[in-house]
Amino acid sequence: MIVAGAGVQGTAHLARAQGCQDAFKAVDLGDAAVLAVSDGAGSRDRSALGAHIAVDAACRLLARDIPAAQETPEAWTAWTAGCGKAVVEEYLRAVAGVSGDDASDPGDLAATLTAAVVAPPWAAFVSLGDGFGTLLTRDDRCHLVLPPPEGPTAFLSSPGAELRIRTFVVWEPELSGVVLSTDGCAPLALDHPTVRELPVSAGPLPADGFFLGLAAALRDNDGDAEPLRRLLSAPEAGSRTGDDLTVLCALVEEGRPWP
Template sequence: MIVAGAAVQGTAHLAAGQGCQDAFKAVDLGNAAVLAVSDGAGSRDRSALGAHIAVDAACRLLAEDVPGAEETPEAWTRWTAGRGRRVVEEYLRAVSGVLGTETGVPGAETGLPGTETRLLSTETRLPGTETGAGDPGALAATLTAAVVAPPWAAFVSLGDGFGTLLTRDDRCHLVLPPPAAPAAFLSSPGAALRVRTFVVWEPELDGVVLATDGCAALTLDHPDSRQLPPECGPLPSERFFLGLAATLRENHGDAEPLRRGLSGPDAARTGDDLTVLCALVEGR
């Protein structure tokens, strides 16, 4: 696998003297890779730390007991759903250790085979919340993660990140679009039940790219740019994704061109932090 990523401080954060609140992490497993990006909530205390906790928890859990290429879709789906919920639980446990508080109580029955049946839900345990309402006032973060194990790609997401799948015929597919609803955080009440998990089987899988929402203007096209109606939703920019893949293959994974691209004038339009992380299949 060729694994590369970069995070760049947004211009609005730079002007406000605020550090980058995105985080990313990857684990190269040889014939597979785990990717995770997180966007810390800018309005919350210590959200950058929350983002780092999120990617650490995701990479640790998603790197364990990854199903093989020969496994069934049902096996991959069960594994991914179970891991998604465990990531939320692990995040809450880690946050409780940082804040010196309990993060929740057993709750919500899932009824899904092969998964734990008791989940944690945040209530009044973290500072800055009232009973049963609101998000914790500290370390709030989103998560977008993927396991790339050709021909499989498994996704776990909560928040406003998005994911694009690349195929060997030089196509890119926005398989994990940004959600239309306001972003939820890993620390939001009921987060374990709101995690999006799904699996893609693609025999021509060539790579997966994850990005935080600050990258949307740079990496996604409006449908009218391809003479399509608005209801088609955002489309992945082939210029960005295919150009990124070609550059990383040519320079054997050197992420410096990616960092420069995220620091350029086109990327500064939103003022938000920008993070892109990808895994490309070698031996095309």
């Protein structure tokens, strides 16, 4: 498994002397990988800390007791749903631990979460907020399996977060990788449907050139994240979005037979 990621401070944040509020973390388990990215709420002073708490909690909990490849879809679905609830609970517990007397209002550490377990041929997702996830297949196709939701952004600290978190599982025998991104990457990584002569109702679509080029560069460099960091730091990237940009991916070794 090739696991690589990079986070870059947004140009708008840099202009306001505001630090990067994104965080990412990955756990490489050999035959599987756990990925998590988080975007702290820009209006909250301690949201960067909240983002780090979110990815730490997600990676710790999603790395436990991962179902075997031979398990049923029902087993995978139940396990993922349980993890989603547990991540929210662990985040709130950790936030309470650092908030002291303000533990009743965790909003200062508000953060989103987009996380995945990549265990071919399975991919399990846990998400709350406006991050997005893309699945790559061996026929060089990209599938936006976790599109950014419409409406106001929800955070792990939002009331009822444990009921709003999204969890789902994909079984894909041709799985070649999973890429998670924070919302700042949308102008770079997502195409408007009209670009492909589709109606607006089709929603955003993954930009094949972005994802396939990224995967090819990482494979050619044995997982060195420098090409990814250069891509996110390029002037044309900064001109399209002033937000922080974070991308994290796990690519399956080519030619690997599934269990």
